[in-house]
Amino acid sequence: MRPVAIVGAGKTAFGALADRDLRSLAVESIAKCLKNANMEPSGVEAFYLGNFAGPEFIGQNHVAPYVAAAAGLAGIPATRFEAACASSGAAFFHAWTAVAAGAYDTVLVTGVEKMTSQPTPKVAEILAGAGDLAGEIRAGATFPALFAMIARRHMYEYGTTREQLAAVAVKNHDNGALNPEAHLRKRITIEQALAGKPVAEPLTVFDCSLVSDGAASVLITTLERARDLTARPIVVRGIAQTSDHVGLDRKETITTFPAVRRAGEKAYAMAGIGPRDVNVAELHDCFTIAEIIACEDLGFVSKSEGGPYAASGATARTGERPVNTSGGLKSKGHPVGATGVAQLCDLVTQLRGEAGERQVPGAATGLAQNLGGSGATCVVTILGVG
């Protein structure tokens, strides 16, 4: 496999963007990405699009050629990838596979979702399609309910507290307040987080990520070619995609996600590094408990220590291992299909040293973890300065 690098990144602002449709969001992120890479559309050999639920949110399916043609890319292979909230992580994994293996030299990967045109109960129903309808969802669970069960069990087994969950929310809001493209730029206190409106006990509204519109794109090519295109290519050092049962009732334990553990192990092995070598991470904080479990499953700390780790400040911008300096899904926003590629864009910004007030000094190795459902899909990507 050949070394592959990101040579362009572009994102829309995330938010409840009433005047924007899916296609215009995707096209904006593509235009920004190609401009960032100084590349014409004609230089793109294939288009990989992550989108979770265009058909249900806005009625539009067949979204890849729908976007590609509007972006000046008609003709090339244009395909939609769906893996729940890891849809664009999966698109990126397959694009990386194709370039690394030599099938293409230059490929565009976009993630997009337009969610806010549906009322909240309908959004919850659409998101529940990422669970097992014949099992947990038929039994009445929504995703907040599933992650509430996970949080309860983590509290029971490891003594994790609501204050520790709240610490994740406070930190991510603190980061997001400094991100001009974040959906919700509002600092909160521990007291506010704890007093939040209950969604599914023990999770309050401050433990849950946002329903957002947005798009993100990255352009990848071989490292050899990347060196001609940019002075600072961002190299894919390790990457893995894994799967597991969709239904929470089919898992042996619910306080660890085997798909995350395996994806992390494989990505670390490919990169030849360990968790201690990660300088900055974007983790899939669809709920605060998910960030805590990800820190454990990815080996930043041992199982059981995720709660105290969150409360210790270790994952703050100034801590030993900053997590979600973008604001994360909690504050930056979570347009589901866009999230995987958006995480990569945020890491690129850090590794290029362009993160402004949020910059982690000397960040040279970044890790992104993109989760689908309650752990049925995971993509872990490790990026480094080329």
Added chain:
Amino acid sequence: MRPVAIVGAGKTAFGALADRDLRSLAVESIAKCLKNANMEPSGVEAFYLGNFAGPEFIGQNHVAPYVAAAAGLAGIPATRFEAACASSGAAFFHAWTAVAAGAYDTVLVTGVEKMTSQPTPKVAEILAGAGDLAGEIRAGATFPALFAMIARRHMYEYGTTREQLAAVAVKNHDNGALNPEAHLRKRITIEQALAGKPVAEPLTVFDCSLVSDGAASVLITTLERARDLTARPIVVRGIAQTSDHVGLDRKETITTFPAVRRAGEKAYAMAGIGPRDVNVAELHDCFTIAEIIACEDLGFVSKSEGGPYAASGATARTGERPVNTSGGLKSKGHPVGATGVAQLCDLVTQLRGEAGERQVPGAATGLAQNLGGSGATCVVTILGVG
């Protein structure tokens, strides 16, 4: 790129299968395919699933790990590909890319759709998601209406007749009547086809493919490995995926599909053959006019000659170039996401000489054409005896 071969194929019967759900259909086709290849699930390195609209037809999204875990494949990358009616063609194209380029040795590709649990108007609405909702669909078109316009224009430009359209239906029903796994095993006459209930003038119910449930799987590996696994590997000699504008109103002409022409040209070039070398073809007859246009766009005949060609008997089982010996989407059935891989299964049956009464004597080269929407996605695959 390494030569790649199909070493296993498995399909469910197609039909309105009231007692079967999406997962059980997919798992059945996988079990048959792995048995056909004499392969254990543990030998599969990645899972590529084509599915058009699981979320809208049955409420289930995140379908790839949902199916994979039930088939004993949990752990490996499991991803859903969506490209309208070319969803599993696109999944196969990306799977081939990965194996040919050396990323994996052995990959499973499945296509599945469960459509008949929705009433017909809802099915039409879901299928319309493969068109451009901001344009043609908002203007009131459904897919039968779009292909009716295409047929009318083909008649106007080239003198194509309703009798020639009907000849496609009669032939495909004749083939499907001999296929024990076809949805509708019923011979029809030209008179019956012409007298069919109008759907969208000039198309009658006999010009339209079926709404079906079903699944199909193929296992691919390197040709080198295939030779150890089977005495008769079926080699992928040429393959291409292309894209175009989704909206019919965005195309310069509507009597030819540039995406089909380009995919055919690329696949022929890769295989080092021309249209005359094709012994048997499975073409995407979502409507009778689509088979006629495909025969032209793929170079079986010149533009304008598709209608007379269909009426001449050239594409019958005993003709010079048999098309849709399976019965095609018209008679075998069209579970949208399953169709691309099902076409490959049907060609494998022909190339292995296992097609019984429908066998084309000496068939050594087969071509499959899988179309998404009204020509926005096309995948052309050329298979040969290894």
